[in-house]
Amino acid sequence: MMKRLGIYAALILGAIVFLYPFLWMLSATFKPELELGGFHLIPHRVTWENYRLVFTKIPILRAFINSLFVSATATTSVIVFGAMVGYALSRLSFPGRDLILNVILFTMMIPAQLTLIPLYTLIVRLGWADSYQALIVPGMMSGFAILLFRQFFRTIPQSLIEAARLDGCSEWQILFHIVLPLSKPVITTVGILTFMGMWNDLLWPLLVIHDRRLMTMPQVVALFSIGGLAEARVGAQLAAATLLALPIIAAYAFFQRTFIESMATTGLKG
Template structure:
């Protein structure tokens, strides 16, 4: 099979993958009675975010009254001013970006390779190995914290960004997600590439991986949500102020006797906004993955 024909096959497969997205767009333009039910539910989920935003713009005195007013008497940026001038929020934000970016890149690379291996390669113990990886999902995280802490202590990874990065280098869910998506792709595409002279690595990087963009976007979303919002493990493993993540720094605004509500609400807005923007950018690929992988209902 010629290279031009192989390119046409890959392009046609991408067009087929895009059809459900275009069809969903047309369905969204039509009115459905489900909208009458879903719109109030969406507003109900949106309400806490609106309250958080209004609280971050409220005077500090109004936040300690009971019950606190939903709509402040006047809007102020004092909470944000104190957050950026009296705390190291920019350092925390930078540390969190480093942790999340490293986690996303490593998960895309490692989970894609592992998922493709379990989906396409035949080797002894493949089913048992995949089952053992999935079994780790059923182990509560709390049971692993003490042995993980001891291991990291012996490796010298505590009190640094390495303590927050290493646990997110690869995840069992990421391997499962990528394997399910690779199983949904036609094997004929890879066979065509091999007939055209491509080896296994070329087939993976030139044919399979470009078609896996929806799954990669979904994996990036889940990895970002997990690594960005991770609090319990950094709270245990990091005591160095210079290595605080954003969630760990925000947690310091709460203490046994006092909570700085203005800083807490402003910090939560700063922590939530990047996640919302990232999901809005990648939601189309996320929907496509739910359509073509084994995760759809």
Template sequence: MVRKIKKIGFYALLLLAALSFLYPFYWMILASLTPEQNIGTLGIVPQGITFEHYTGMIEKIPIWSALFNSVFVATLSTFGVIVFGSMTGYALAKMRFKGRNLLFYTIIFTMTLPFQITLIPNYILMVNFHWVDTLAALVVPSLNSAFAILLFRQAFMTIPDDLIHAAKVDGCGDLRIIFQILWPNIIPSIITVGILTFMTSWNDVLWPLIVIREEGLMTMPQLVTLFAVGGRSEAQLGVKLASAVLLALPIIIAYLFLQKYFIQSMASSGIKS
């Protein structure tokens, strides 16, 4: 009986914690569908449903072009990180060369450096390459990730060397081994890297604000930020919340469908040297 009471109490606490995390998202979605005059008194129950905030937002800013730009940039960045990160991780896990461990620990060290340290050098590179106000300035600098390299290395370390030796005996090269033989064995790690990279690219605001000035090339986070703080929303809270909902929706949907692989990978990826 005591064990059952403890179990009920434990699940009650988990439920309370889940509701505390979910309620802000619920309120944001509900408020974006509520008439402006009712948002201040909004609780749990809807007080009228309207889509005027969404139509007003679409009329004020080019949200669909920004959505396309964000999807394009985030998709290319995610694909690049998965491909190049897995290649680098394979080299660090399965190839023997001088300075391999030093290179690995150097990559780990770069994870401790804040993004702001490389901000100015990266911007100077974009200016020299004439990539300012182009989507290349958003895609190219994000085509690799130290975290992705680390995660792929740890995933490849769990795969027996005999599998790679057998593939080489059959005449497979390193690229074919990575993409055709090893990738099917590390699907959770690939999905984890994909989710995290897509989220990072999708939510990035600072770098696009620096290198993109043309409205037609802006990403959704950049455009929504300028829309919310730049006065074009005309201090309408409902319109701001509608833009925030559209910004968060793709990430929420992707995580809901892929959370099983994400949790599986994060639970099974240990650090091996």
């Protein structure tokens, strides 16, 4: 009995350690500056001043739309092309297929630091600095996504595909009308991982985007915090951070199980 209590006490303590800072952050965004040092979670006096400062000082709405557009486009592309290449690699045989597979495995072993600068200079030379292409195009394809699709497609019975071929379906029809509708689990996994990675990334946008109108949300929030625009107002910095976290938290609240399982597959395959 004592032991069970101890286990629950430890688990609850852990939950407080992870949850309390977030709750404090949320409440701090509604507190006047003087109240910020307190541990209490319900502000004595609620103020919208912090959010007003964020919306007047930085193009946060524009940044939100930029991030949404960039992440959604790249994610769609990663899913469509991932499924296409994954289908070719698992269901069609052609000379050089294994070579492509090995190339994918090889690219996944290369640390990003190695190609970061050459990739950046390529973007500049293409004239893509300060453009949506710079943010989207390098991330349109993912070797990892291809492998996930390939692995899933291999579990689909060959007889189903043969039957469709006999019925006169083209390979494109088989992929988009028969195989993909069966593949919701991989699509969600790839979708969540790609969207989250794109949404949270800071380093790449910092390198290729200098025009404030094209900046992504993490970039704008980070620069707001360190660039002095927040006038050292802690509440406003936290308000900007809260706005950045909100979409992912909202998605996580509904699909936490899928999030966790998707992330676990990256670890276990990586």
